[in-house]
Amino acid sequence: MSTVETTTPTTQAPAAEAVGTYKENRSARENAGRIFFVILILATVFGLVMLALLITDVVVKGIFNDLPGDYMLVTGDISGDTITANEVAVIDPLERIAGSRTQTDRGIAGEIVGTETRTEETRGGDTLNLEFLVLDTEHGEVLIQIDEDTVILDEDEGETPATLESFPVDGSAHVMVIGIERQDFIIGQEILVGPPEGSIAGEIRSFEGPTISVQIASDDGTEELSVQQNITLETSMGRRTVVLEEGTLMFFAADPDGDQTQLEELFGTRPPLTGTVITDFPSRRPREAGMLSGIVGSVIVIGLTALFSFPLGVGAAIYLEEYANRGWLTNLINININNLAGVPSIVYGMLGLTVFVRFFGAFRPSSPLVQAFNIPVEEGAVGGWIFNLFGIPWLEIHLPFGRSLLAGGATMTLLILPIVIIASREAIRAVPPSIREAAFGLGATKWQVISRTIFPIAFPGIMTGMILALSRAIGETAPLIIMGAFTFIAFLPSSIWDQFTVMPIQIYNWVQLPGDAFRVQLAAAGIIILLAIMLSMNAIAIFLRNRFEIKW
């Protein structure tokens, strides 16, 4: 009522004036709506720009940027941007920094101008002495931590500066450092001490120029290898060109036993998303890393999930739509399914771990069940009770399932079951009652009505929901990590009892590895593949919906 009063002219004011105020009010009030619109459109534009940036970002990093090469330490004569190499050491940065969650490491170089010692207290209450070199670099003074793990390479052999005191601090010694960046210092992992301006470190980016042969130092002496002459290095001081000379001596800290073909692969750079990402197994080396086992694992897990969740989900939906009476049990099942749809996916991972991977520990050697029936369980990585059902050789059963494809598929089934049930129910509900009644009128039994009329009519809708649920399952990472899917799987599964990995786990693994090659570029390549598969599944679902859906 109050709304009416404020918008109708009051008796005191002349009518014309009232209409005027009303119009003013009206336009002012309409402006509120316009402002809302402007804000909404701005937000949408902002969102679309972000989305476009994300896509461009992923595509550029996944397709057009070359993967960086290994790290190199070079000693030689520097003039301008060019270094003529005397000795080259190729280093695998990941070998030293695997497992740390820090920023990418960078080579840094400078003159030693001092030393420093800091005392820090550990959580346990012990005191810890940290020793640092103070370097004068392009980036100002940088602290380099020296500890017992630091490898120090010295030009003057025999006089290795093992302690801080033995470093000349007058600026006469030039050092290159590869290490891990911390808050305000760098943990030195490999330090090369040389004459001033005689050495540099960085990431191999590309090769060009004529081919020459260099000496490769290996355990069996030296051998010759043909490489291109000019290497572009990305260093902390910018891009530098390293010129190799005929007979330059090269060390491969990364792969001392590698044969020539492997060594040549070390030098090659390539875009992250090439055929090899699809055909290669996981690897520590960015340029050899791929997600073949992840793709195969995902396909099998999704196949098993479809196999299990279709009868369970559709059966439950048919029961709830066609059979269930209104009662406390139906009510409970309904509420329960809605709640299961809201349970975080990670919880399903823990459920899968306890139930499918471990069977609540029922087949541990010490469990009462095993001892009572004297079940021959094996210990170890696979473990459990392995037997052949009915003595048929290929019908092998493992109890518990262990961290197998089967356990993964079963876990995923529980995860998507509520979604499948809800989608199937909607599809079944869309079948008009007249169809049911006509079928009953012809004398069909309930199951005949369901199996021969309702199910075929609802089938396209059920399939659409099923594919959408599976496309969600294919991107789920957390439950399978919790359940114990592996990261480095360098073989293809031969049965559903094998260990496995899936695409999103590979992507997660790459994202959390240090170094832009993994963290940014290979992850982008993996995401492109994953999204391509997901979007095509969505497209199939939308196609099915439009092509076969019957409007009543």
Added chain:
Amino acid sequence: MADVPIDSGGGGPLAFLRTQAARNVYERVMHALLFIASAFSILVTLGIIASLFGEAITFFTANPEVTLREYLTGTEWAPLLQSNPQFGILPLINGTIMIAVLSSLVALPVGLATAIFLSEYAPGRLRRAVKPLLEILSGIPTVVYGYFALVFITPQLERIIAAINTAFGLTDGPGEIEINLFNALSASIVVGVLIIPLVASISEDAMRSVPRSLREGSFALGATQFETATRVVVPAALSGILASFVIAISRAIGETMAVTVAAGATPKMTLNPLESVQTMTAFIVQVSFGDAAAGSINSQSIYAVGATLFLMTFTMNLIGDFILRRFREEYE
């Protein structure tokens, strides 16, 4: 009667299958199988409760150094330390709630505005185009959102913070704003984006079920379209909108991969979104990714954390469900 074949062409070895009695048995078997399929979901819930709480209880009983009181009130979470591990869950809850709150700040207004637009303004064709888009947006794997946060949003935040530092002359000073590579803010932004479709789609459903007559009554009283939307439709659909908020926040609490990738692994009591934090979900992933042996204190501790997480999200989902049922305005 029961032995008479129904098919007139009856005969042959399988004729007994077509008798009325066989059909009745078949009907009953199918009925039973379908009932089992639908009751299976209850088994799943029981399984979740048994596995989470069973192992969580083991965690407290098998490790005398951990008490429930310390677990619920302790402010230090360091279970991976060899000597003197600490099991106070508050830092993990702190991280979880911080990310849930910050992501709601992103998702609730934007999601509600989207819902208002879709239900009150958008022509049918536009709505039919936007809805599947929202579905796809919510279907993008969360690990992709994590990548986006770490590789794209965090560097932008770093740039903005650096610009603020320069603009206010804070660089290298005591008041310099520092941002961690892993930070709660960037994780919150992507989690917010991730739950926008949820808010938008549930709220839109609620608003569209508000009957036309209410809108027309409002227009007849001279209200603008915006006033109708915000003062008539939104209050009428309030239960659905609130439920969408609660469900979205619950989803943010349970969100795993985006926060694991972007927010870091440092459990701490802080309210600074520029620092690295750890959520409950991220801790579970951290332990699981590191291959904790079954039966070790670490692998048991994830069940305690998982049970806490389950209780939190379960309660919120129940509240959402309750709001949806209890405060629903029934219209004819």
